[in-house]
Amino acid sequence: MSTAASAVAAIVRLYREQAALMWAWRATRVALVRRALLSFAVACVALAVTSALLPGFRVTGLGTLLVAGFLLALLNGLARLLFLWLFIPLPLVTAQLAALLFQVAVLVALGDAVPGVHVDGFAAAVGSSMLLTVLNSLLAEVVAVSDDESYYGTLVRQLVARSRASPRPPTPGLLIVQIDGLGLQVLQGAVRAARVPVMAGLLRHERLVLRPWTAMLPSTTPASQAGMLHGRNEDIPGFRWFDKATGRLMVANHPADAQAMAARLSDGTGLLAEGGASIGNLFDGDASRSYLTMATVTDATTGADDRRRLHGFFVSTVDYLHLLVLMVGEVAKELYQAERERSVDVRPRMKRGLAYAGERAVTNVALRNLSTALVIEELFASTPIVYVDYTGYDAIAHHCGPERPEALDALEGIDRAIGTLFRALHHTPRPYHVVLLSDHGQNLAATFRQRYGRPLEDVIASFMGGHPSVLGASDPVEHHGTSGQIFSEIGRLRGAGSLLARTTSRLRRSRGPRADRRPADVPSRDGRDEVRPDLVVCASGNLGLVYFATGSERLSMEAIDALQPGLIDGLAGQPGIGLVLAHSRNLGPMVASPLGRRTLDDAAGPGADPLAPYGAYAAASLQRLDRFANTGDLVVLGARDDQTGEFTSFEELVGSHGGLGGRQHEPFIAYPAAWRLDEEQVVGAPAVHDQLAHWRANL
Numbered sequence: 001m002s003t004a005a006s007a008v009a010a011i012v013r014l015y016r017e018q019a020a021l022m023w024a025w026r027a028t029r030v031a032l033v034r035r036a037l038l039s040f041a042v043a044c045v046a047l048a049v050t051s052a053l054l055p056g057f058r059v060t061g062l063g064t065l066l067v068a069g070f071l072l073a074l075l076n077g078l079a080r081l082l083f084l085w086l087f088i089p090l091p092l093v094t095a096q097l098a099a100l101l102f103q104v105a106v107l108v109a110l111g112d113a114v115p116g117v118h119v120d121g122f123a124a125a126v127g128s129s130m131l132l133t134v135l136n137s138l139l140a141e142v143v144a145v146s147d148d149e150s151y152y153g154t155l156v157r158q159l160v161a162r163s164r165a166s167p168r169p170p171t172p173g174l175l176i177v178q179i180d181g182l183g184l185q186v187l188q189g190a191v192r193a194a195r196v197p198v199m200a201g202l203l204r205h206e207r208l209v210l211r212p213w214t215a216m217l218p219s220t221t222p223a224s225q226a227g228m229l230h231g232r233n234e235d236i237p238g239f240r241w242f243d244k245a246t247g248r249l250m251v252a253n254h255p256a257d258a259q260a261m262a263a264r265l266s267d268g269t270g271l272l273a274e275g276g277a278s279i280g281n282l283f284d285g286d287a288s289r290s291y292l293t294m295a296t297v298t299d300a301t302t303g304a305d306d307r308r309r310l311h312g313f314f315v316s317t318v319d320y321l322h323l324l325v326l327m328v329g330e331v332a333k334e335l336y337q338a339e340r341e342r343s344v345d346v347r348p349r350m351k352r353g354l355a356y357a358g359e360r361a362v363t364n365v366a367l368r369n370l371s372t373a374l375v376i377e378e379l380f381a382s383t384p385i386v387y388v389d390y391t392g393y394d395a396i397a398h399h400c401g402p403e404r405p406e407a408l409d410a411l412e413g414i415d416r417a418i419g420t421l422f423r424a425l426h427h428t429p430r431p432y433h434v435v436l437l438s439d440h441g442q443n444l445a446a447t448f449r450q451r452y453g454r455p456l457e458d459v460i461a462s463f464m465g466g467h468p469s470v471l472g473a474s475d476p477v478e479h480h481g482t483s484g485q486i487f488s489e490i491g492r493l494r495g496a497g498s499l500l501a502r503t504t505s506r507l508r509r510s511r512g513p514r515a516d517r518r519p520a521d522v523p524s525r526d527g528r529d530e531v532r533p534d535l536v537v538c539a540s541g542n543l544g545l546v547y548f549a550t551g552s553e554r555l556s557m558e559a560i561d562a563l564q565p566g567l568i569d570g571l572a573g574q575p576g577i578g579l580v581l582a583h584s585r586n587l588g589p590m591v592a593s594p595l596g597r598r599t600l601d602d603a604a605g606p607g608a609d610p611l612a613p614y615g616a617y618a619a620a621s622l623q624r625l626d627r628f629a630n631t632g633d634l635v636v637l638g639a640r641d642d643q644t645g646e647f648t649s650f651e652e653l654v655g656s657h658g659g660l661g662g663r664q665h666e667p668f669i670a671y672p673a674a675w676r677l678d679e680e681q682v683v684g685a686p687a688v689h690d691q692l693a694h695w696r697a698n699l
């Protein structure tokens with residue numbers, strides 16, 4: 001066969017393959033027709049606007065406009081496939097220049113072939129082409145031509161064309177999708193309510209088996225992810241805590257703190273070691289590549305190959321106009337929903353302003369879309385194991401409630417993303433097994449401040465007497481600064497020392513926890529200041545960690561009784577507080593409640609059990625937390641409301657997790673139906689790690 005004939009045959013194969021992919025990625029049977037009609041309409045409007053704005057380009061008459069619009073849409077659609085094939089190995093600027101020159105040629109041809117279309121020379125054709133390109137892109141997003149199916153379908157078609165000659169690895173890979181904060185019962189309710197059709201189909205057709213697992217105290221993302229990715233999560237007593245030895249307030253979603261925690265956890269054999277990829281997580285699980293992962297967003301050791309890969313992704317793959325349109329819509333949706341919540345007086349609720357609307361748009365739109373695209377890229381690279389965390393549901397549930405419509409809307413978006421990943425798996429060089437799981441659940445909760453008019457730290461300070469200096473960390477911070485997570489990742493393209501990385505790091509720190517009545521000389525985050533506050537209270541849902549600034553060691557119950565007489569029993573009798581944990585030198589861990597003081601071993605003895613509202617694993621969880629070197633001098637748990645089933649949260653969020661009780665320690669795991677759990681009951685995140693590692697080893 002001649003060279004020319006071979007080239008023609010290759011082009012024919014390309015178009016046949018791409019047409020099949022476009023059909024496979026249609027949203028419905030009429031989606032391609034709808035998309036074609038919208039593309040035609042967009043081309044007509046863009047031509048009309050360009051004709052009105054630029055004197056060197058004119059389209060006269062409605063019939064001429066319709067014919068020119070049809071030809072423009074048709075030629076652009078056909079040429080896009082050819083450019084996809086020809087320019088994949090070349091830089092983006094080269095491909096864009098070629099596309100622009102093609103558009104110029106199309107306009108010149110229209111001027112020659114279609115009566116009523118006038119192009120006054122090459123310069124007018126170039127100017128008109130540039131304006132047409134901008135208008136086409138903008139209008140396509142506004143009328144949703146570039147919906148999710150089109151957006152990811154285009155990416156898959158690019159990757160299929162790029163990986164056509166790639167060898168097929170002999171063993172399957174493993175894709176693990178974490179839905180942050182989604183409890184088992186909420187998922188089951190969403191399945192029954194038809195809110196998650198993709199996951200419902202996987203379960204109903206028995207492709208996946210759904211089972212619970214138990215998250216031990218603290219029921220937070222850092223503790224659960226550390227356990228699942230690294231197999232250990234000791235000394236992570238909450239989402240934030242105070243390190244008495246260094247005087248440092250640790251917050252898990254601050255890059256420096258996450259990096260310090262990861263350094264302690266990592267032994268090089270994490271779940272994602274040996275070629276894995278981490279996307280959107282707090283920790284990297286010893287992955288070979290990590291993106292949008294808090295512990296690595298400022299990592300200066302990123303290799304040149306990874307930076308080139310990131311650069312190619314953020315420059316050539318991300319459709320920023322698509323994201324911008326979706327994010328603006330999400331902000332508008334949030335402002336409307338927040339106003340509606342206020343107008344009907346939904347309780348409990350919290351303040352949701354413009355800043356949160358922007359954060360919601362970044363978390364629920366930008367981060368979800370970027371994470372999905374990155375996962376697809378890794379799947380087509382035949383990465384042996386990929387772990388991605390979708391945080392949009394958790395972030396919105398914190399501010400609205402875990403079963404409120406806003407949170408379930410976010411869950412629907414994640415469900416669509418999962419559907420996109422399953423579609424992509426039909427075309428990847430390596431076959432993959434998929435595991436879905438969550439790290440914890442959430443409870444609906446009124447906050448302690450809402451119920452009683454002041455935060456927990458104020459109550460404790462009132463028992464102490466005098467005017468103690470107080471550092472209270474109870475404001476919502478779990479998903480603050482998600483934009484910094486993205487921009488820090490972009491900043492990593494030129495190394496962690498780049499201006500952008502440093503700027504976003506400062507932005508993150510500036511949005512840290514609130515300090516109540518904090519003097520100017522309280523400890524900085526690096527622990528260099530000499531003077532400490534008298535009291536530090538860190539909140540994670542209905543879990544409160546209380547630290548007294550008297551040395552670097554944890555105080556015993558006896559020492560606290562001597563230092564602050566009546567404090568423990570006074571707190572235990574306070575409305576909204578269920579129990580207080582302290583460590584006795586003589587008796588070990590003890591709980592104080594309105595029923596008095598008991599050891600954990602005797603808590604379920606005669607009479608009422610103060611641990612009863614907190615679940616079957618309450619005693620084991622508290623005993624484990626009591627062994628942590630950096631747990632609070634006192635540990636306080638918010639009480640359960642018997643009327644509503646809600647728990648009192650010390651953190652200023654109405655979707656609560658971190659402590660004990662209710663649905664917060666009831667996450668789920670869904671795995672292929674042919675697989676089996678090694679243990680009937682999976683208790684604790686390290687046990688989930690062992691199960692995932694076993695499955696991976698048996699692939």
